Amino acid sequence: MTAAPPLLEVRNLRVEFPSRRGTLVALHDVSFSIAPGEILGVVGESGAGKSMTGAAIIRLLEPPGRIAGGQILLEGRRIDNLSQDEMRRIRGRRIGAIFQDPLTTLNPLYTVGRQLTETMQTHLDLSGSEARARAIGWLEMVGIPAAAQRIDSYPHEFSGGMRQRVVIALALCAEPRLVVADEPTTALDVSIQAQVIALLKRLAREKNTSMMLVTHDMGVIAETADRVAVMYAGRVVEIGPVREVVKHPHHPYSIGLMNSIPPLDHRVERLAQIDGAMPRLNAVPPGCPYNPRCPKVFDRCIVERPDLLDAGSTRAACWLYDPAEPPHV
Amino acid sequence: MFAFVLSRLLQAVPVMLVVALISFAMFAYVGDPVSIMLGQDFTEAQRDALVRDLGLDQPFFVQFARFVGNAIQGEFGLSYRLSRPVAELIAERAPATLELASCAAAIALFVGVPMGVFTGLYRQSWLSRFFLTFSLIGVSLPTFLIGILLILIFSVWLGWLPSFGRGDTVQIGSWSTGFLTGSGLKALVLPAITLGLFQLTLIMRLVRAEMLEVLRTDYIKFARARGLADRSVNFGHALKNTLVPVITIAGLQFGSIIAFAIVTETVFQWPGMGLLFIQSVGAADIPVMAAYLLLIALVFVTINLVVDLLYYAVDPRLRADRGASARGT
Numbered sequence: 091m092t093a094a095p096p097l098l099e100v101r102n103l104r105v106e107f108p109s110r111r112g113t114l115v116a117l118h119d120v121s122f123s124i125a126p127g128e129i130l131g132v133v134g135e136s137g138a139g140k141s142m143t144g145a146a147i148i149r150l151l152e153p154p155g156r157i158a159g160g161q162i163l164l165e166g167r168r169i170d171n172l173s174q175d176e177m178r179r180i181r182g183r184r185i186g187a188i189f190q191d192p193l194t195t196l197n198p199l200y201t202v203g204r205q206l207t208e209t210m211q212t213h214l215d216l217s218g219s220e221a222r223a224r225a226i227g228w229l230e231m232v233g234i235p236a237a238a239q240r241i242d243s244y245p246h247e248f249s250g251g252m253r254q255r256v257v258i259a260l261a262l263c264a265e266p267r268l269v270v271a272d273e274p275t276t277a278l279d280v281s282i283q284a285q286v287i288a289l290l291k292r293l294a295r296e297k298n299t300s301m302m303l304v305t306h307d308m309g310v311i312a313e314t315a316d317r318v319a320v321m322y323a324g325r326v327v328e329i330g331p332v333r334e335v336v337k338h339p340h341h342p343y344s345i346g347l348m349n350s351i352p353p354l355d356h357r358v359e360r361l362a363q364i365d366g367a368m369p370r371l372n373a374v375p376p377g378c379p380y381n382p383r384c385p386k387v388f389d390r391c392i393v394e395r396p397d398l399l400d401a402g403s404t405r406a407a408c409w410l411y412d413p414a415e416p417p418h419v
Numbered sequence: 420m421f422a423f424v425l426s427r428l429l430q431a432v433p434v435m436l437v438v439a440l441i442s443f444a445m446f447a448y449v450g451d452p453v454s455i456m457l458g459q460d461f462t463e464a465q466r467d468a469l470v471r472d473l474g475l476d477q478p479f480f481v482q483f484a485r486f487v488g489n490a491i492q493g494e495f496g497l498s499y500r501l502s503r504p505v506a507e508l509i510a511e512r513a514p515a516t517l518e519l520a521s522c523a524a525a526i527a528l529f530v531g532v533p534m535g536v537f538t539g540l541y542r543q544s545w546l547s548r549f550f551l552t553f554s555l556i557g558v559s560l561p562t563f564l565i566g567i568l569l570i571l572i573f574s575v576w577l578g579w580l581p582s583f584g585r586g587d588t589v590q591i592g593s594w595s596t597g598f599l600t601g602s603g604l605k606a607l608v609l610p611a612i613t614l615g616l617f618q619l620t621l622i623m624r625l626v627r628a629e630m631l632e633v634l635r636t637d638y639i640k641f642a643r644a645r646g647l648a649d650r651s652v653n654f655g656h657a658l659k660n661t662l663v664p665v666i667t668i669a670g671l672q673f674g675s676i677i678a679f680a681i682v683t684e685t686v687f688q689w690p691g692m693g694l695l696f697i698q699s700v701g702a703a704d705i706p707v708m709a710a711y712l713l714l715i716a717l718v719f720v721t722i723n724l725v726v727d728l729l730y731y732a733v734d735p736r737l738r739a740d741r742g743a744s745a746r747g748t
């Protein structure tokens with residue numbers, strides 16, 4: 091990790107869904123940080139809480155979901171307690187978001203130009219013609235051919251890949267410091283996923299924009315991310331530099347995840363399954379949430395919940411790395 | 420665009436012909452126009468002459484063709500009851516009905532849409548609950564009962580508004596309007612509310628349902644994630660997307676407002692086409708009934724066309740030049 095102060099810092103974030111049958115805890119003590127210009131990959135099985143973490147950061151949790159504890163700091167300033175109106179000025183301007191399905195994220199009734207200009211004019215002091223010129227510039231930057239003509243096209247006139255490029259332009263056009271990209275290529279044709287990821291990475295690097303990149307594609311993580319967070323049952327179970335987490339994971343869940351990747355010459359689109367299933371939110375076992383599936387489970391795992399511990403090159407939430415424990419094999 | 424309008428017009432022709440056939444069948448088979456027109460005392464010769472005059476001795480299709488030909492020229496013969504040209508009677512009564520129907524439609528639209536938006540946006544507020552309960556009353560109470568209740572409250576008890584008639588009207592060319600006199604406007608209030616209430620509640624519930632649907636979509640979440648102002652998200656992005664279904668229903672409702680004006684006009688003794696129709700039914704005045712039926716069909720067909728054109732204006736996906744725009748990758 092670099093010495094630069096983090097751009098985003100998430101401390102012990104807890105997200106709850108109150109319901110008639112009691113409170114579901116969707117995120118539990120989630121902590122991580124993202125340095126300026128850094129790309130943090132977030133992986134984990136479906137339902138691990140990846141999207142929830144992104145939604146909590148931009149404060150667009152689906153009601154009745156709410157942040158019940160912890161802090162979120164952007165450039166050292168707390169944003170988890172801002173009013174909706176103050177938060178609105180952060181969304182788009184300081185933190186951009188990219189959603190999964192470009193076919194549904196663009197408003198079908200407005201031209202892409204209009205969607206771009208209204209976003210820029212909301213956040214930046216631009217005249218109509220300045221905004222339009224910049225919109226054309228953004229479309230060019232994300233690789234839309236004949237941008238000056240296509241600016242007046244409607245979303246349905248673009249293919250899926252082109253629409254996701256438009257979405258990327260929309261997320262970046264007010265020049266946010268951080269982009270939360272939630273599976274930005276999952277809905278795209280396999281043949282264009284790599285192009286879109288490459289574009290995203292190039293723009294993030296050029297603009298020195300940090301990114302939280304949620305994906306199921308370990309190939310994408312390996313090529314794009316600087317650091318990786320592995321999530322399981324609403325918790326971060328391992329976090330560390332990308333090479334370490336992918337090549338030498340420490341947490342038994344990460345080891346299972348990485349082992350499920352076929353040899354490098356085959357790209358995977360989806361993570362293969364580890365035996366067993368992630369527990370439902372209302373049935374997370376006491377102790378380590380991974381204990382029913384863990385091949386290395388021992389007594390302490392059943393009763394005590396591990397926090398992130400120093401595991402050498404990464405940090406892992408596993409008792410195996412408690413220096414007080416005698417070595418287990 | 421032109422081809423689109425033309426194809427819609429061509430589609431309307433068979434519809435109108437079927438309705439014409441029905442109204443003509445009334446002429447031919449319901450009641451006996453000859454005996455109605457001749458009364459009790461007549462000679463065989465008088466009777467034959469009248470049958471020939473009316474063309475009733477001709478084959479069915481010749482009669483039907485002549486009926487359609489006349490109808491196109493607005494020629495429906497003489498009213499049996501009033502012995503005046505039907506076209507003249509209808510032209511005299513049409514302004515009253517159209518003014519009443521437009522007011523009712525305006526109330527339904529300009530009150531119903533905002534109420535729908537409000538109840539969609541603020542689902543939990545007590546005002547929303549009140550509106551919804553109120554709308555149940557509007558949907559479930561029959562129109563005549565609402566009319567009678569309004570008369571009871573505002574005419575009989577409070578004495579604020581007249582209970583019947585159109586008040587004073589001003590003749591502008593062949594159009595008699597109640598909009599220009601105080602008593603004319605006052606007379607409009609109760610019947611317009613009575614006629615519009617059902618449509619108002621219907622539109623409100625429809626807009627609410629559509630709003631709830633649209634607010635859940637990804638493009639609304641994405642609009643919020645870009646930090647757009649609530650006003651522009653709710654009343655721009657969301658409301659515009661609810662318009663397509665609302666236009667359909669509102670359009671069709673305007674048709675039914677004119678058609679169902681019969682009940683309201685009867686309750687309020689409003690001198691419009693509906694009242695004329697009811698009086699004609701009582702007197703088996705077939706020419707008036709046939710003409711009224713055709714006119715209502717024409718209204719529906721016209722409204723359908725207008726609705727299609729509005730779609731076309733609102734939703735870019737329906738515009739025909741879609742095929743021309745290139746779909747890049």
Ligand SMILES: Nc1ncnc2c1ncn2[C@@H]1O[C@H](COP(=O)(O)OP(=O)(O)OP(=O)(O)O)[C@@H](O)[C@H]1O
Nearest residue numbers: 107114116135136137138139140141142143152371
């Ligand atoms: N409205 C809700 N009420 C209760 N629980 C919810 C709600 N929405 C999501 N959850 C739960 O929160 C957990 C985290 O969901 P999240 O969408 O963050 O998963 P994810 O890691 O993004 O998975 P995926 O890879 O499928 O996108 C899931 O267990 C899900 O069932």
Ligand code: SF4
Nearest residue numbers: 378381384391408409
């Ligand atoms: S704490 Fe125990 S159960 Fe949990 S991952 Fe480590 S070894 Fe497995």
Ligand SMILES: [Mg+2]
Nearest residue numbers: 140141142272
């Ligand atoms: Mg997700």
